[in-house]
Amino acid sequence: MKLSDIVVNAPRTELLYFKDSYLKEFQAKVLRAVKEQGRSWYLILDQSAFHPKGGGQPSDTGKLLFLVGSAQVKKAIFESGVVVHYIKLDTDNPPEVGAPVRGIVDWEPRYKYMRRHTAAHLFDHCINQATGRTYRTMGSWLGEPKPYVDYAGEPPSLEVITQAQGLANTYVEEALSVNIDFLDKSKIHNVSDAPNIERLPENDVYRVVRINGFESIPCGGTHVKATSEIGGIKTLGVEAVNGGFRVYFDVEDGPSSKNP
Ligand SMILES: [Zn+2]
Structure with a gap:
C-alpha cells in the first residue's frame, strides 16, 4: 500500500x-x-x-x-x-x-531526542566558534544506536573537536533559552545567518529555532526550552564520510536534564 x-x-x-x-x-x-x-x-x-x-x-x-x-x-x-x-x-x-x-x-525516548536535537544545534554553533569558520551541516541522526552530525569539508583536529565540546558544555551550564519563532517567507530571507535555508522545501511560514544569542536556524524538530536541559554533551568520535566528516556525540545526564 x-x-x-x-x-x-x-x-x-x-x-x-x-x-x-x-x-x-x-x-x-x-x-x-x-x-x-x-x-x-x-x-x-x-x-x-x-x-x-x-x-x-x-x-x-x-x-x-x-x-x-x-x-x-x-x-x-x-x-x-x-x-x-x-x-x-x-x-x-x-x-x-x-x-x-x-x-x-512515549515521553522518555522523545525527551532524549529533544535533548540531542538541541545539543546538535549547539554543537553546530560551537564547532564554528572553535574554528572561526562556517561548517555547513549535511545531515544528522538523533536516534539509536549512535547519534551524529555530518559536516561538509575537511575535519578539524581532535583538539578542536574537544574545544567545541568544552564550549558547548559551558553554554549548557549557562542555561540559555531556546526560542521558537514563526517567520513568513519575506522575513526568512532576511535571516542571513540561517545556514540551511537552501535545504528546506519552499514554505509560506518558516519555523525557526534560536538559542539565545546565536544564529537562527529554520527547523521543524522538537527542542528543549533551555540548554541546561541537555545535561551535557560528549563527543564520541569523528570519521570521514562522503564529502565531509561525521561527529558522533551523545547527551549526558545533568541536574536539569530530568524528565519534566
Ligand atoms: Zn532543530
Whole structure:
C-alpha cells in the first residue's frame, strides 16, 4: 500500500509539537482509517503531537485511546503535509472515522531526542566558534544506536573537536533559552545567518529555532526550552564520510536534564 494513496485529498495535519514540544497527551479526531492487514492500520488525525521521522529525528511512538479500545502507535510518517500514524490495535474493534481519540506520546525516548536535537544545534554553533569558520551541516541522526552530525569539508583536529565540546558544555551550564519563532517567507530571507535555508522545501511560514544569542536556524524538530536541559554533551568520535566528516556525540545526564 502506497502512502501517497493513503493521504490523497487529506487535509494537512495540525502539528501540535510545532508550538509545544512538551505536549505529551492530546485530543484529536480520526479523519481516515485504512486497514493494512490484521490489526495493523494507517490512521490520519486532524492534529497530532507525534513527531514523524524526519530531519534526523526518529519517529515518536506511543498509544491511542479510542472511545472503545486502544492501539499502539508503531511509527508516524510524514507524507505530503499529513502525519500518517501506523498503528496496531489492541482489540479487533476497527477505528471509527469521525470519532474522538486521545494520543499519548512515549515521553522518555522523545525527551532524549529533544535533548540531542538541541545539543546538535549547539554543537553546530560551537564547532564554528572553535574554528572561526562556517561548517555547513549535511545531515544528522538523533536516534539509536549512535547519534551524529555530518559536516561538509575537511575535519578539524581532535583538539578542536574537544574545544567545541568544552564550549558547548559551558553554554549548557549557562542555561540559555531556546526560542521558537514563526517567520513568513519575506522575513526568512532576511535571516542571513540561517545556514540551511537552501535545504528546506519552499514554505509560506518558516519555523525557526534560536538559542539565545546565536544564529537562527529554520527547523521543524522538537527542542528543549533551555540548554541546561541537555545535561551535557560528549563527543564520541569523528570519521570521514562522503564529502565531509561525521561527529558522533551523545547527551549526558545533568541536574536539569530530568524528565519534566
Ligand atoms: Zn532543530
